[in-house]
Amino acid sequence: DVKVTQSSRYLVKRTGEKVFLECVQDMDHENMFWYRQDPGLGLRLIYFSYDVKMKEKGDIPEGYSVSREKKERFSLILESASTNQTSMYLCAGGDSLNTEAFFGQGTRLTVV
Amino acid sequence: ELKVEQNPLFLSMQEGKNYTIYCNYSTTSDRLYWYRQDPGKSLESLFVLLSNGAVKQEGRLMASLDTKARLSTLHITAAVHDLSATYFCAVDRLEGAQKLVFGQGTRLTINP
Numbered sequence: 001d002v003k004v005t006q007s008s009r010y011l012v013k014r015t016g017e018k019v020f021l022e023c024v025q026d027m028d029h030e031n032m033f034w035y036r037q038d039p040g041l042g043l044r045l046i047y048f049s050y051d052v053k054m055k056e057k058g059d060i061p062e063g064y065s066v067s068r069e070k071k072e073r074f075s076l077i078l079e080s081a082s083t084n085q086t087s088m089y090l091c092a093g094g095d096s097l098n099t100e101a102f103f104g105q106g107t108r109l110t111v112v
Numbered sequence: 113e114l115k116v117e118q119n120p121l122f123l124s125m126q127e128g129k130n131y132t133i134y135c136n137y138s139t140t141s142d143r144l145y146w147y148r149q150d151p152g153k154s155l156e157s158l159f160v161l162l163s164n165g166a167v168k169q170e171g172r173l174m175a176s177l178d179t180k181a182r183l184s185t186l187h188i189t190a191a192v193h194d195l196s197a198t199y200f201c202a203v204d205r206l207e208g209a210q211k212l213v214f215g216q217g218t219r220l221t222i223n224p
Binding site: 031033035040041042043044045048050058059090092094095099100101102103104105106 | 147202
């Protein structure tokens with residue numbers, strides 16, 4: 001079974017903190033993604049990466065950055081957390097040969 | 113800009129009935145995905161539709177794609193309680209890149 005694993009299921013952070021969300025995939029896939037999910041809005045793409053050290057902005061990159069130093073790991077960074085970044089964050093991995101994107105279990109982040 | 117709209121957003125139905133969820137999208141794409149999400153859980157891939165006229169079935173769920181009409185449907189036959197979940201469609205904005213644009217989701221509740 002392919003697997004995408006996010007390091008935390010639940011996180012509570014304070015406003016202004018630097019926050020790291022970690023994601024690891026065991027599929028040897030080139031593509032990795034970070035989405036956030038909010039009620040009524042579906043999932044929105046924050047950043048994606050199609051290779052090590054490569055990244056591109058998605059639809060809502062403001063306030064976020066990413067890091068991909070190894071193929072299997074993709075990190076989402078909130079430079080200075082704000083309350084409007086309270087959300088469910090979902091990591092995904094995939095490659096075009098397989099067509100599918102596989103999602104991690106999600107991290108519910110609360111910024112207080 | 114690619115936009116994806118689902119309807120209905122909420123659906124409550126009785127066991128044994130049939131119903132259809134609709135997914136419209138605004139620009140050309142040949143890849144459409146359907147996902148299921150249970151409360152507090154991640155996204156589970158249901159179907160990947162890759163070409164015009166594609167039809168896929170799994171149990172009581174059947175998905176189809178009409179790329180000319182930019183429409184996909186998810187049909188539920190003889191609903192059972194276990195199908196209660198939120199269903200998302202997603203469209204790949206660039207073939208093979210898996211940069212998905214999601215619909216808002218349809219929350220389906222099936223009552224005994």
